[in-house]
Amino acid sequence: MPRFSSSLRQVGPYLNLGAMLAACVAIGVGLGYGLDEKLGTHPWLLLAGSALGIGSGFYHFFKTINQQLRKADKGDES
Amino acid sequence: MITDHLQDTPSLFGHAIHLPGPFLSFDILGIHVEIGLTQNVVMMLMAAFLLIIMGILVRRRIALVPKGIGNLVEAFVLFIRDEIAAATMPAREAFRYTSFLCTTFFFILVCNLLGLIPYGATATGNLAVTASLAFAAFLMIQYAGMRKMGVLGYFRHLVPPGVPWWLAPLMVVVELMGVFAKPFALCVRLFANMLAGHAVILSLIGLIFLVGWLMVVPSVAFGVFIYCLEIFVAFLQAYIFTMLTSVFIGLLVADTH
Numbered sequence: 274m275p276r277f278s279s280s281l282r283q284v285g286p287y288l289n290l291g292a293m294l295a296a297c298v299a300i301g302v303g304l305g306y307g308l309d310e311k312l313g314t315h316p317w318l319l320l321a322g323s324a325l326g327i328g329s330g331f332y333h334f335f336k337t338i339n340q341q342l343r344k345a346d347k348g349d350e351s
Numbered sequence: 352m353i354t355d356h357l358q359d360t361p362s363l364f365g366h367a368i369h370l371p372g373p374f375l376s377f378d379i380l381g382i383h384v385e386i387g388l389t390q391n392v393v394m395m396l397m398a399a400f401l402l403i404i405m406g407i408l409v410r411r412r413i414a415l416v417p418k419g420i421g422n423l424v425e426a427f428v429l430f431i432r433d434e435i436a437a438a439t440m441p442a443r444e445a446f447r448y449t450s451f452l453c454t455t456f457f458f459i460l461v462c463n464l465l466g467l468i469p470y471g472a473t474a475t476g477n478l479a480v481t482a483s484l485a486f487a488a489f490l491m492i493q494y495a496g497m498r499k500m501g502v503l504g505y506f507r508h509l510v511p512p513g514v515p516w517w518l519a520p521l522m523v524v525v526e527l528m529g530v531f532a533k534p535f536a537l538c539v540r541l542f543a544n545m546l547a548g549h550a551v552i553l554s555l556i557g558l559i560f561l562v563g564w565l566m567v568v569p570s571v572a573f574g575v576f577i578y579c580l581e582i583f584v585a586f587l588q589a590y591i592f593t594m595l596t597s598v599f600i601g602l603l604v605a606d607t608h
Contacts, residue, residue: 282438285594292536297528300535329525333532340602 286341293337294330301326356466356473356549359391363470394474398461405457428453435594439601444495448600451491456593459484463545463585467578475588476545478538485538488596492533496603505603533599537592544588548581 305322309315361370373387409421431453436445459475466473474480497505509526510519555574558566 281590281594282434285439286598288591289533289536289595289598292540293529293532296532296536296539300528300532325524326528329528329532332525333529 286337290334290337293333297330297333298323298326301329354553356471357476357546357553359389359472359477359479361387361389363390363393390472391474391477391480394465394472395462395480398458398465398474401461402457427456431456431593435590435597439594439597440604444499444600444604448491448495448597452593452597455484455488455596456589459541459592460585460589463589464582466545466549467581467585473545473549475541476549478542481538481542481545484541484592485534488537488592488599489531489534492596492599492603493530495600499604508603533595537595541588541592544584548577548584551577552581 301322301324302319303322305319305325308322309318312318363370370388370390370393373385375384375386377384405420405424409424412418412421428449432445432449436449436452439445440448462474462480465471466476475484493505496508500508509523509530511522511526514522552574555570555577559570
């Protein structure tokens with residue numbers, strides 16, 4: 274049991290990686306599409322929103338991984 | 352009977368009981384809103400009622416070495432405090448947020464398990480319910496961040512240190528998207544997982560009608576297997592929702608950045 278819970282604890286932060294990437298893209302695309310509908314600027318805001326969503330998705334992906342790697346390094350040293 | 356688990360209808364037990372109609376209906380921002388009892392609302396009220404009864408029972412028989420239901424609840428609460436809260440944030444903060452995490456965990460767990468009872472309904476298999484849960488988690492995460500860093504400090508934290516000034520506005524947008532994407536992911540994950548299990552069972556049973564009596568044995572066998580898997584998923588999803596909420600709070604209240 275201790276082994277099971279410790280592995281769950283280690284895997285915890287990574288559980289959200291994929292979903293975060295998808296959620297960022299979805300929010301970006303949704304925002305761009307909605308604004309396009311409202312302002313009648315098809316398709317430019319949709320494209321800009323997608324680019325922003327994909328960019329921020331990758332940004333958060335690497336941010337989380339870097340944070341975890343730094344934490345793991347610190348854990349090794351102490 | 353299975354489709355009843357997936358839908359949100361204003362009736363109970365396969366339309367045998369009709370719930371009292373909408374108490375309030377109004378238009379807001381061009382959307383027609385009706386507030387009243389539906390199947391999922393009844394299920395959530397039932398979950399809340401069960402949890403209150405559980406709380407009273409546990410409170411009455413409090414003892415140094417708990418027995419029966421007290422023992423069961425203590426095991427869960429200790430797991431949440433030590434393995435979820437204390438593992439993701441500093442000890443002092445962990446005690447502060449354990450109560451919220453326990454509430455989330457038990458409510459989602461009971462809702463998930465109620466959804467596995469025949470003639471029941473999966474409240475957590477409704478996007479509106481999981482969105483409200485994620486909204487509560489979102490408010491708690493923001494509150495935790497603002498309490499730790501102060502309101503101004505929290506908004507300053509949206510621009511990571513060492514970013515050139517011309518990138519700062521873009522970083523604010525990107526970070527804000529992350530802030531909203533976290534609860535969005537929580538909400539969709541719980542919803543999709545609870546819905547998917549029921550949908551798989553429905554498809555397997557549907558195969559019997561499509562293919563004929565040949566499919567009866569494999570379909571029922573797989574259906575029972577998926578049902579057992581769903582009991583595991585009910586616990587796992589409650590755990591994951593709680594764990595991730597705790598991780599997000601932990602990221603904001605951690606002493607070092």
